[in-house]
Amino acid sequence: MDQYKDIKTFDQLIDLEHGKLGTESRVEYEEKAQMFIISEMLKQARKEANMTQEQLAEKTGTKKSYISKIENGKGNIQLSTLFRLFEVGLNRRIGLTFL
Template identity: 45%
Template sequence: MKKLNENKLAKLQTAGDLLDKKYGETGTESRITFHEKSIAWYYGEILRDRRKELKITQQELAEKVGTARSYIARIEKGETDIQISSFFRIAHALGIEFTPTFL
């Protein structure tokens, strides 16, 4: 097994270091904004992937949910702050069900 070079390892940056450098330290306004946008993007990806898996268009999904195609597009791109009720309505239209659990 090859031994790792300790000098090179010491110079590596963590993901946290890179995020701190680009978006500010945890707790700062810029880092909070980045986190909110990344969450919106992540959920948009989930919805878009499922829509494509079902082979339906944004327009067809919008009609099922009773909203505009442009709203679906913004959600899928993570460009809008989606309300939880809208998220569940869209998810339901895509056949994604959630079961609440309480510990």
């Protein structure tokens, strides 16, 4: 617990737990965190559209199992597929921000 005594910010905690930006462990952590966010956004948008996973898959030319995998944060999604799911399947605009 001594290693946590000087931690005052969330960024410091993440650095301690997962390494500094650019390290392999931090990149892996950041990828998983972003996938979780995308999966939750997809799930929420699909539910707000009153669509089942099967309906979304049919509308976008994918499979229900793929939608399920993405919503559970288990899959790897291509940017083109992400756009198709949101813009074609759910009639939602998507934007990217690079920091």
